[in-house]
Amino acid sequence: MAAMASLYLKTSTQLPHSFPKLPKTFDPPLNLPRRRLPAPRTRISASLIDPDGGKLVQLFVKESDKEWKLQQASHLPKIKLSKIDLQWVHVLSEGWASPLKGFMRESEFLQTLHFNSLRLENGSVVNMSVPVVLAIDDAQKSRVGSFTSVALVDEKDDMVAILNDIEIYKHNKEERIARTWGTTAPGLPYVEEAITHAGNWLIGGDLEVINPVKYDDGLDRFRLSPAQLRDEFDRRNADAVFAFQLRNPVHNGHALLMTDTRRRLLRMGYKNPILLLHPLGGYTKADDVPLSWRMKQHEKVLEDGVLDPETTVVSIFPSPMHYAGPTEVQWHAKARINAGANFYIVGRDPAGMSHPLEKRDLYDADHGKKVLSMAPGLERLNILPFKVAAYDKTQSKMAFFDPSRAQDFLFISGTKMRTLAKNRESPPDGFMCPSGWKVLVEYYDSLSPSENGRLPEPIPA
Amino acid sequence: MAAMASLYLKTSTQLPHSFPKLPKTFDPPLNLPRRRLPAPRTRISASLIDPDGGKLVQLFVKESDKEWKLQQASHLPKIKLSKIDLQWVHVLSEGWASPLKGFMRESEFLQTLHFNSLRLENGSVVNMSVPVVLAIDDAQKSRVGSFTSVALVDEKDDMVAILNDIEIYKHNKEERIARTWGTTAPGLPYVEEAITHAGNWLIGGDLEVINPVKYDDGLDRFRLSPAQLRDEFDRRNADAVFAFQLRNPVHNGHALLMTDTRRRLLRMGYKNPILLLHPLGGYTKADDVPLSWRMKQHEKVLEDGVLDPETTVVSIFPSPMHYAGPTEVQWHAKARINAGANFYIVGRDPAGMSHPLEKRDLYDADHGKKVLSMAPGLERLNILPFKVAAYDKTQSKMAFFDPSRAQDFLFISGTKMRTLAKNRESPPDGFMCPSGWKVLVEYYDSLSPSENGRLPEPIPA
Numbered sequence: 001m002a003a004m005a006s007l008y009l010k011t012s013t014q015l016p017h018s019f020p021k022l023p024k025t026f027d028p029p030l031n032l033p034r035r036r037l038p039a040p041r042t043r044i045s046a047s048l049i050d051p052d053g054g055k056l057v058q059l060f061v062k063e064s065d066k067e068w069k070l071q072q073a074s075h076l077p078k079i080k081l082s083k084i085d086l087q088w089v090h091v092l093s094e095g096w097a098s099p100l101k102g103f104m105r106e107s108e109f110l111q112t113l114h115f116n117s118l119r120l121e122n123g124s125v126v127n128m129s130v131p132v133v134l135a136i137d138d139a140q141k142s143r144v145g146s147f148t149s150v151a152l153v154d155e156k157d158d159m160v161a162i163l164n165d166i167e168i169y170k171h172n173k174e175e176r177i178a179r180t181w182g183t184t185a186p187g188l189p190y191v192e193e194a195i196t197h198a199g200n201w202l203i204g205g206d207l208e209v210i211n212p213v214k215y216d217d218g219l220d221r222f223r224l225s226p227a228q229l230r231d232e233f234d235r236r237n238a239d240a241v242f243a244f245q246l247r248n249p250v251h252n253g254h255a256l257l258m259t260d261t262r263r264r265l266l267r268m269g270y271k272n273p274i275l276l277l278h279p280l281g282g283y284t285k286a287d288d289v290p291l292s293w294r295m296k297q298h299e300k301v302l303e304d305g306v307l308d309p310e311t312t313v314v315s316i317f318p319s320p321m322h323y324a325g326p327t328e329v330q331w332h333a334k335a336r337i338n339a340g341a342n343f344y345i346v347g348r349d350p351a352g353m354s355h356p357l358e359k360r361d362l363y364d365a366d367h368g369k370k371v372l373s374m375a376p377g378l379e380r381l382n383i384l385p386f387k388v389a390a391y392d393k394t395q396s397k398m399a400f401f402d403p404s405r406a407q408d409f410l411f412i413s414g415t416k417m418r419t420l421a422k423n424r425e426s427p428p429d430g431f432m433c434p435s436g437w438k439v440l441v442e443y444y445d446s447l448s449p450s451e452n453g454r455l456p457e458p459i460p461a
Numbered sequence: 462m463a464a465m466a467s468l469y470l471k472t473s474t475q476l477p478h479s480f481p482k483l484p485k486t487f488d489p490p491l492n493l494p495r496r497r498l499p500a501p502r503t504r505i506s507a508s509l510i511d512p513d514g515g516k517l518v519q520l521f522v523k524e525s526d527k528e529w530k531l532q533q534a535s536h537l538p539k540i541k542l543s544k545i546d547l548q549w550v551h552v553l554s555e556g557w558a559s560p561l562k563g564f565m566r567e568s569e570f571l572q573t574l575h576f577n578s579l580r581l582e583n584g585s586v587v588n589m590s591v592p593v594v595l596a597i598d599d600a601q602k603s604r605v606g607s608f609t610s611v612a613l614v615d616e617k618d619d620m621v622a623i624l625n626d627i628e629i630y631k632h633n634k635e636e637r638i639a640r641t642w643g644t645t646a647p648g649l650p651y652v653e654e655a656i657t658h659a660g661n662w663l664i665g666g667d668l669e670v671i672n673p674v675k676y677d678d679g680l681d682r683f684r685l686s687p688a689q690l691r692d693e694f695d696r697r698n699a700d701a702v703f704a705f706q707l708r709n710p711v712h713n714g715h716a717l718l719m720t721d722t723r724r725r726l727l728r729m730g731y732k733n734p735i736l737l738l739h740p741l742g743g744y745t746k747a748d749d750v751p752l753s754w755r756m757k758q759h760e761k762v763l764e765d766g767v768l769d770p771e772t773t774v775v776s777i778f779p780s781p782m783h784y785a786g787p788t789e790v791q792w793h794a795k796a797r798i799n800a801g802a803n804f805y806i807v808g809r810d811p812a813g814m815s816h817p818l819e820k821r822d823l824y825d826a827d828h829g830k831k832v833l834s835m836a837p838g839l840e841r842l843n844i845l846p847f848k849v850a851a852y853d854k855t856q857s858k859m860a861f862f863d864p865s866r867a868q869d870f871l872f873i874s875g876t877k878m879r880t881l882a883k884n885r886e887s888p889p890d891g892f893m894c895p896s897g898w899k900v901l902v903e904y905y906d907s908l909s910p911s912e913n914g915r916l917p918e919p920i921p922a
Contacts, residue, residue, distance in 0.1 A: 110831055110832055110835065111835050172643075172825065174644055183635050364633065370567070374568065374571065376580070
């Protein structure tokens with residue numbers, strides 16, 4: 001990962017050299033000085049977009065208060081967090097879900113389920129499409145009893161946070177699933193991982209994080225908070241930030257799209273558009289390529305010069321993945337507003353997957369971008385729909401699809417890409433830089449035969 | 462029904478006498494002169510509330526255009542409407558769903574499913590929580606071919622309307638059901654009646670109604686359009702209109718609530734609050750009391766003086782019933798804004814029902830009023846939550862429940878009420894006026910034994 005760190009360094013001439021060399025235990029700064037500008041009236045703004053609610057939420061306990069907060073927490077009923085719960089604590093603590101100040105209480109949960117948005121006290125509306133909730137079971141509920149705060153601990157019982165002014169309400173799983181995914185079919189990955197066996201109650205409240213969430217996987221330094229990203233964009237004098245959410249290896253079609261987006265933004269009059277290349281780092285389903293391998297692959301792509309490090313910031317988005325299509329893409333976009341992005345690139349079938357039971361995609365491939373363009377609270381964000389890129393056989397490279405010579409193009413789906421890599425076959429020249437492809441092949445090689453065999457995906461002809 | 466007509470007449474001293482004696486084929490006026498006042502800035506207004514979108518939509522073809530519209534329609538592909546489709550044509554044509562101008566196109570459908578609201582071109586938001594859509598099957602779709610308009614005919618092939626600038630898009634039933642009902646459990650009445658066997662496409666467009674929908678059931682004169690209701694409220698010099706949606710017989714607990722609401726409004730400073738007693742007249746499930754019997758029962762309640770005819774308007778709301786709880790109650794409220802109501806009484810578990818598979822209510826009994834109070838586009842409406850009324854044994858009448866002497870109260874649920882009537886038993890004195898109760902007993906007597914036996918509802922102890 002040294003190469004990526006140095007690339008990162010190379011791109012950050014105005015950064016103190018210490019920045020990319022942050023120790024793994026670095027605590028996100030609490031009160032970064034931030035320029036506060038009025039909300040832009042037009043869709044084009046010359047400064048970073050304001051976070052939702054006007055102020056970036058950060059939920060960390062001050063260093064000087066840590067001791068007595070730990071003391072206080074030790075007297076509270078404890079709730080043990082799952083890995084995914086912990087990822088949500090991470091998300092909440094850094095303000096990705098601003099203006100949320102903790103796990104949702106019932107009024108926020110209901111607004112999310114019914115309206116994909118929250119009305120604030122001043123009457124304004126922010127987008128919030130996926131429930132950020134913490135489930136507890138009957139036994140935990142009775143242990144909480146009449147306490148108004150609880151302590152949240154990780155799987156090793158280490159203290160993480162306090163949840164204050166709690167509210168406990170029913171966890172109607174069926175309704176939550178139906179309204180979030182638009183189906184209740186068994187086999188939705190997040191549902192099976194985080195909902196089906198979860199408790200029948202939800203506990204909401206205001207979060208005070210005592211120990212910021214770290215993963216100690218060698219990647220923590222890439223997990224920049226929204227405040228850190230905003231700082232970085234400011235230091236680079238970004239006048240536009242365009243975010244690219246991904247949970248797959250980057251191929252040259254993606255790169256073409258990102259390069260083309262920058263070109264379009266320059267043509268629109270922006271002087272210094274910066275790309276936030278923002279792989280999702282939380283829970284993903286079993287047959288997705290794991291984060292560590294994806295980061296290795298992204299590193300090779302950057303090394304290879306496919307993307308320009310001068311105008312690219314690579315960072316990890318800590319959210320878990322819902323695979324909830326048009327509902328989830330709103331969350332992906334909204335969180336990036338909070339990190340300073342005012343342009344969001346949306347692809348075909350974002351956050352989509354196959355229907356768990358039927359032979360079809362769960363969501364209409366166009367609904368994601370349509371819903372995103374109409375979503376309440378995202379009016380300030382510029383939505384940039386994907387142009388379709390495909391492999392142009394006449395040029396032996398990825399190019400924007402030209403329907404007038406459709407026969408010249410080859411579509412290589414994510415499934416096809418993974419199948420090729422699994423079978424140690426090579427994609428056509430120019431599909432992905434060879435060093436990036438090698439990482440993919442290595443990943444599938446690293447799986448035991450049974451694991452590899454567990455990925456039963458039909459190969460399209 | 463003569464008695465109710467005369468009651469209606471009695472209440473309408475400023476009405477021309479012809480109004481309540483409208484011939485059954487009376488066409489709703491197209492261009493009623495309406496006072497247009499700026500949207501109220503506070504929640505209390507001294508004039509009728511503006512319809513959603515600022516202007517009441519009415520979709521009737523002018524009498525003088527009828528001939529050539531019929532001519533035009535005869536050249537178009539025909540789509541046959543089901544009874545429920547026709548009810549929606551009725552709803553749309555009179556502007557209950559203002560500013561909707563016809564069956565939803567995809568962008569409206571998606572906004573309804575995801576946000577329960579529509580963003581208008583001027584940026585304002587109106588509530589719209591249930592999809593108002595028209596399904597067609599593959600054969601119908603191919604018959605439509607490249608036509609841009611279609612003719613809508615009723616079950617007898619009589620011409621009803623033209624749908625213009627049509628858009629045909631996929632009818633993902635599973636997603637529609639999941640997002641509207643929060644469950645996909647088999648056994649949802651509206652789903653089984655109107656969705657399961659419907660076509661796999663939806664056709665949206667602008668509606669031009671050539672022949673207004675009539676039912677010829679002796680009740681058409683009670684089906685006042687929003688324009689007619691607004692006219693009536695204006696004639697009565699209403700300075701507040703409070704709507705009471707119902708699909709059940711009226712008992713004295715309801716009456717107490719409505720009387721009490723008027724008292725509260727007078728205390729708030731209104732001089733002439735008018736009650737819109739607004740039974741739902743469209744599709745209801747098999748074990749609900751049919752509209753004609755409910756209207757007979759309401760007539761007796763009014764005759765009996767339980768409600769004051771001077772300050773009450775009884776009319777039929779033409780919408781079909783979804784039984785979609787918190788999602789549907791928004792529709793029930795929004796439609797009444799369009800009819801001029803600025804206060805809406807919401808009860809426990811509005812539009813709710815039992816879960817079709819599990820032994821519980823489908824919706825949390827409090828979610829309806831909570832969701833309603835937070836719903837986008839309903840900010841102008843004053844939500845009046847039900848006070849709980851129960852039978853006070855010490856007074857032998859319905860009274861507001863007093864938890865400090867809970868043992869004095871008897872709760873008589875709708876289920877219990879129906880079971881008593883089915884068994885020809887009497888409720889406690891003071892629960893419902895005797896003449897109203899008699900109607901209920903007559904209704905259940907009128908069912909064949911097998912029909913009566915088909916209503917298997919457990920009697921709570």
